Amino acid sequence: MATISSHIAVMTFPFASHPSALLNLVRRLAASFPTVRFSFLSTAKSNQAIFSGQHYDNIKPYDVSDGLPEGYFFAGNVHEPLEAFMKAIPGNFKEGMQEAEAEAGVKVRCLLTDAFFAFGGEMAEAMGVPWIAFWVGGPCSLSAHIHTDPIRSTVGDIDTAQNAEQTLNFIPGMSKIQIRDLPEGIIDPREMPIAHELHDMGLKLPQATAVVLNSYEEIDLTIITDLKTKLKKVLSVGPLTLTLSSPSKSDESGCLPWLDKHKAASVAYISFGTILVPPRSELVALAEAIEASGVPYLWSLPDHSRNHLPQGFVERTSTRGMVVSWAPQLQVLAHSSVGIHITHSGWNSVLESISYAVPMICRPFFADNMLNCRMVGDVWEIGVRVEDGILTKSGTMKAIQLLLSDDKGKELKENIRLLKDSAVKAVGSNGSSAKNFETLEDIIGSCC
Incomplete structure (x- = not known):
């Protein structure tokens, strides 16, 4: 790539579709800022899966510790790798960022993290740089996490099993959502290994310079409007798949x-x-x-x-x-x-x-x-x-x-x-997602 003019550290949650979704956003940003180095920090297993056969001029993957002991054998407990990784953060990301800065020769000037990482706000504040959080899910699930405390205070005292069909009509745009639809851990933290981290996320996201969603405003306008009253900037820039050429992947099965x-x-x-x-x-x-x-x-x-x-x-x-x-x-x-x-x-x-x-x-x-x-x-x-x-x-x-x-x-x-x-229409010229992406570019441009 050309001489590196600036540096953004990207911190991924290395499970399910989180890394590939964040990489799609980074691919678009990297095309807009060809002289900015995007250091993509994730576990070796995750990086290998999403970067296999792919090369991007100004996106560089860096492997961070997954927290698992050497020689770990996966025995089928899906929570073990997740819990091990969560114990390794944020130290593993700090080490990865130091490695990326040393190699690039340029200090990180912006943190772009999976929204799951509430610590991103504290790190960015200590570094004096913007924190941009990327929410991989839809507006409805983000709203549920932002409203965790109101949900708990409203429905926490009832028998949720007996009242599973009670709706969340006290949250804008959620009048058809029922208690039984909520992600694990929102009402009862014991149901989810990272429920505490997700609750903390809902409390910390208002500190983010911007919260970016792979969605578009028209699909959930009432929810998005409510989120805008609770967060500094809510930028729906999707669907990202309609804005990118797909990486060439083989169709081996025909x-x-x-x-x-x-x-x-x-x-x-x-x-x-x-x-x-x-x-x-x-x-x-x-x-x-x-x-x-x-x-x-x-x-x-x-x-x-x-x-x-x-x-x-x-x-x-x-x-x-x-x-x-x-x-x-x-x-x-x-x-x-x-x-x-x-x-x-x-x-x-x-x-x-x-x-x-x-x-x-x-x-x-x-x-x-x-x-x-x-x-x-x-x-x-x-x-x-x-x-x-x-x-x-x-x-x-x-x-x-x-x-x-x-x-x-x-x-x-x-x-x-x-x-x-x-x-x-949203991703097209003058569409809502296109305009939101321009706002995101302005935020990054101001720090890079």
């Missing part, structure tokens, strides 16, 4: 040529993200529903879970279905033959479905999944939640039938088409 052979909006794409797989009983039920419905399908399923599928399922459905260990999701959702996305309703997946107008069947699991699912089904009406929140043969078949042929399905498709149009 998903795209396979999709080329199918009719428009006929294929069900099935993916539950990168860190979870439904219970075996639900995988069986989903496979049985897919087989009985006769719908063409593309299923992204880790190899170790294939043996949970019904015996002979893959062979019996081979003329109209395809099971792969990984699929290029953006390209798949953008393909004209895909008509349904069966998803865990993580924010990235929801926003990508909106970006390419693919209605959803949601089976939420944890974190913001339930909130996003409620928004998809009851607020935006661009998809449906599976009956009783779990995958059954009959419930899944009903959902597939609804989306593919019923009048209600046509209505959902029109709704998501309109949302896509508003997203495209």
Whole structure:
């Protein structure tokens, strides 16, 4: 790259879709500031996954400690790596930043961190630099964390199990959100290993120079308007996938040529993200529903879970279905033959479905999944939640039938088409996201 004129340290939460979402934002900023070094600090495992085969002139990955003992063997407890990493912060990031400064020969002049890291505000204040926090989820989940104390004081004294359907109508834009939709740890901190850190985040984010969201204002205008009264700057700059060219990733399984052979909006794409797989009983039920419905399908399923599928399922459905260990999701959702996305309703997946107008069947699991699912089904009406929140043969078949042929399905498709149009407008010239990105550029330009 050219001579380094300034330096920004990027601190990532190295789990789920957090690193890739933050990298998308950094890619855009790096293109706007070609002489600024963006030092991308994350764990070795995370960096290897998102930078594999990719090179960016002014983005340099640096590995920080994951907090795990040498020789650690993952035995299936998903909380262990998370808890170990949280114990290692912020010391591991301070060491990584020192290494990056020494190599670049330029001091860090701005901190861009995952919003999970409330310590980012303290570090930035001590360094005398701006703190920009990036919220990976949607506006609704951010609002839930910002309002944690009001939520606890309002519903904390009731039996939440008996009142799970009580709505949060005391929070702007959340009148259809129910207690049972809230992420773990908001009401009862014991439900979530990092509940304390997330609560602290909600208290500290008002100190941030700006809070950036991978969303766009028109999708949740009431919520965004409320957040603007509580934070210094709320900058919705997404959907980022509509503003970037996708990194060239191989389609080793031949998903795209396979999709080329199918009719428009006929294929069900099935993916539950990168860190979870439904219970075996639900995988069986989903496979049985897919087989009985006769719908063409593309299923992204880790190899170790294939043996949970019904015996002979893959062979019996081979003329109209395809099971792969990984699929290029953006390209798949953008393909004209895909008509349904069966998803865990993580924010990235929801926003990508909106970006390419693919209605959803949601089976939420944890974190913001339930909130996003409620928004998809009851607020935006661009998809449906599976009956009783779990995958059954009959419930899944009903959902597939609804989306593919019923009048209600046509209505959902029109709704998501309109949302896509508003997203495209937001990132276009003079759109809300484009203007917010210019504001973000001004903030960075003033310190760099």
